[in-house]
Amino acid sequence: MRHCILIIALTLFLKCNLIQTFNPSTLITGINPEDALLNFTGLARKYGHPAEIYHVETQDGYILELYHLPGTGRKPILLMHGFLDSSDTWILRGKDSLGISLADNGYDVWLGNTRGNRYSSSHISLDPQKNPEYWMYSIHELGYYDLPAIIDEVLLRTGAQSLTAIGHSQGNTIFYILGSTRPEYNAKINLLIALSPICFMHNTSPPVSTYLKLAPKLAKIARRMGIYDLLRYDGPENKFIRKICSQPIIGYAVCARLFIFPLIGFDPTELEYEFYEVLIHHLPAGTSWMNYEHFGQIGMSKRFARYDYGIKGNVIKYNSTIPPLYELSNVTMPIALLGGRNDPLSTLEDVDLLKDHLPNYVEYLVNPRLQFNHGDSVWGKNMKDYLFRYIYSTLEWYDIYP
Numbered sequence: 447m448r449h450c451i452l453i454i455a456l457t458l459f460l461k462c463n464l465i466q467t468f469n470p471s472t473l474i475t476g477i478n479p480e481d482a483l484l485n486f487t488g489l490a491r492k493y494g495h496p497a498e499i500y501h502v503e504t505q506d507g508y509i510l511e512l513y514h515l516p517g518t519g520r521k522p523i524l525l526m527h528g529f530l531d532s533s534d535t536w537i538l539r540g541k542d543s544l545g546i547s548l549a550d551n552g553y554d555v556w557l558g559n560t561r562g563n564r565y566s567s568s569h570i571s572l573d574p575q576k577n578p579e580y581w582m583y584s585i586h587e588l589g590y591y592d593l594p595a596i597i598d599e600v601l602l603r604t605g606a607q608s609l610t611a612i613g614h615s616q617g618n619t620i621f622y623i624l625g626s627t628r629p630e631y632n633a634k635i636n637l638l639i640a641l642s643p644i645c646f647m648h649n650t651s652p653p654v655s656t657y658l659k660l661a662p663k664l665a666k667i668a669r670r671m672g673i674y675d676l677l678r679y680d681g682p683e684n685k686f687i688r689k690i691c692s693q694p695i696i697g698y699a700v701c702a703r704l705f706i707f708p709l710i711g712f713d714p715t716e717l718e719y720e721f722y723e724v725l726i727h728h729l730p731a732g733t734s735w736m737n738y739e740h741f742g743q744i745g746m747s748k749r750f751a752r753y754d755y756g757i758k759g760n761v762i763k764y765n766s767t768i769p770p771l772y773e774l775s776n777v778t779m780p781i782a783l784l785g786g787r788n789d790p791l792s793t794l795e796d797v798d799l800l801k802d803h804l805p806n807y808v809e810y811l812v813n814p815r816l817q818f819n820h821g822d823s824v825w826g827k828n829m830k831d832y833l834f835r836y837i838y839s840t841l842e843w844y845d846i847y848p
């Protein structure tokens with residue numbers, strides 16, 4: 447059945463493309479079609495908060511783009527996006543998205559972008575198009591280099607002693623890596639709200655577990671072919687995917703129903719066709735193959751550990767045949783966890799396990815909405831009803847006002 451749909455879709459796609467040249471703006475029929483093609487600064491301006499742009503250099507030479515939606519106060523809130531995503535994710539729903547809502551309420555909002563995505567794709571000496579070394583990073587580097595550089599920039603610019611963070615998916619994983627490998631950063635975070643928490647991926651089932659199991663094999667094939675970047679925003683693979691996925695109706699049937707929902711949980715009322723059309727022009731935003739492979743290693747080895755370079759590589763890198771674990775007992779920042787019952791990537795079993803390993807989790811909420819999936823905490827149509835209330839009450843409980 448799935449294969450039939452796929453073949454029909456591909457045939458129609460190829461046929462369409464023989465008679466029309468691709469022009470995304472003519473295909474988008476959503477409520478806010480222009481949002482598909484606007485970038486972060488365009489969207490932020492449209493929704494009433496012109497963004498300031500900062501460039502942050504990491505210790506290992508990556509240049510990251512950091513956005514600021516200035517608020518009325520000086521208590522910064524930092525939003526960190528997930529895997530293959532970018533800062534756009536926090537403002538794509540306009541007034542109904544968390545980034546804009548926080549800014550509308552006067553909060554001082556900062557939005558980071560990790561290395562390799564569409565906004566953070568430069569380096570002091572490496573060229574991502576020419577130097578494979580640029581893409582030699584896993585989740586480790588995102589937490590160990592990118593996140594502290596972003597945090598220090600925000601604290602420097604605001605003069606604040608600490609900041610509040612909200613991280614979605616991998617956007618909270620990187621805080622566990624930072625807190626365990628550079629414990630001095632725990633004091634710089636007065637609260638982390640972890641949406642769709644990802645740390646252990648030990649209790650996943652197919653198709654998620656299949657994607658995890660395949661990761662090292664696929665990464666090896668990609669390396670042999672000389673491909674190190676994974677779905678770079680303006681890369682050829684991404685352009686191809688975007689072409690297929692933006693075909694009217696068929697695109698949603700193929701990309702959302704066959705690929706996105708099985709991975710993030712089925713919830714078409716919250717990720718409806720009109721918004722999907724906007725979303726697929728912003729996601730995937732690019733990362734490295736090693737980033738994906740590292741998740742596969744964590745899931746398969748059932749160890750939240752550093753990247754596995756193989757026995758020889760590990761001995762050189764870590765003086766150990768297996769990669770060392772991240773010491774979660776060192777993650778002493780206060781953390782509020784929000785899980786969902788319909789989230790195959792962050793299963794509640796895995797969120798429970800994370801909670802048991804964190805010395806300072808302060809709140810653990812399972813979203814009352816039964817269909818709450820992995821994406822509903824950033825893309826859901828009615829987040830303002832089932833998510834924002836929880837976020838604002840947590841902020842107020844911690845005395846975090848603009």
Ligand SMILES: *[C@@H]1O[C@H](CO)[C@@H](O)[C@H](O)[C@H]1NC(C)=O
Nearest residue numbers: 484485486487488511564565
């Ligand atoms: C965003 O879009 C604007 C207007 O099209 C453009 O001037 C700007 O360079 C873009 N920014 C990035 C980071 O691509």
Ligand SMILES: *[C@@H]1O[C@H](CO)[C@@H](O)[C@H](O)[C@H]1NC(C)=O
Nearest residue numbers: 626627628629630773775776
């Ligand atoms: C983590 O904490 C342990 C003690 O609990 C300490 O020995 C270790 O050095 C810490 N790790 C780091 C990276 O500081």
Ligand SMILES: *[C@@H]1O[C@H](CO)[C@@H](O)[C@H](O)[C@H]1NC(C)=O
Nearest residue numbers: 760761762763764765766767
């Ligand atoms: C490597 O580990 C062994 C024991 O596992 C230890 O004796 C040795 O000192 C370590 N070497 C370095 C360079 O840390």
